[in-house]
Amino acid sequence: MPADSPADGLPRVGVGVDVHPFAPGRPMWVAGLHWPQESVGLSGHSDGDVAAHACCDAILTAAGLGDLGAQIGTSDPVWAGASGVALLTEMAGRVRSAGWRIGNVSVQVVGVRPRMAARRAEAEGVLSEACGAPVSVAAKTTDGLGFTGRGEGLAAFATALVVPA
Incomplete structure (x- = not known):
């Protein structure tokens, strides 16, 4: 049986990472929320929501389905400008269709x-609803180090647990 099959009855853990630079003239969407007070958004094929995208990659890798790029890629015009919440909702559905139940996701x-x-708490509610499972959200700075510390963009790291449905 394939290593990513729910047939063996074992839970799986996946990791997701996403990074986007800031882009003037775009709205800021992070963790499924609009941040209207921000003067820049995040670049990307969709809305650039690093938290939602990292959650997508975490649940997909846990289920053995690759990553967001493998599922939809950046050449698909259907997803151009799509919200991270819409992407997470779609990817969670694909994970469930593959025979998995999402236990939880944690994103930083x-x-x-x-x-x-x-x-x-608002972000956790929006992402949990999209995912169909509990999502915890945390945030950190890098004390001025690296591209995130210099204010050039954002990164997000997520971990997900899936169990056979």
């Missing part, structure tokens, strides 16, 4: 903006 956003603490 790394950067200096937006300041996420006040809206963390």
Whole structure:
């Protein structure tokens, strides 16, 4: 049986990473939320939501389905400008169709903006609804180090647990 098959009854863990530079003239979407007070957004084929995209990659890799690029890629015009929430909802459906149930996802956003603490619970609610499973959200800065510390963009790292349905 394939290593990514739910038939063996074992849970699987997946990891997702996403990185996008800031882009003037775009709205800021992070963790499924619009941040209207931000003067820049994130570049990308879709809305650039690093948190939602990292969650997508985490659930997909846990289920042995590759990653977001393997599922839809950046050449598909259907997903141009799509929200991270729409992508996460779609990818969660694909994971379930492959015979898995998503146990939970944890995502960490790394950067200096937006300041996420006040809206963390809201972000968890939006991402959990999209995923169909609990999603925890955390945020960190890098104390001025690297591209995130210099305010050039954001990164997100996610871990997901899936179990056979």
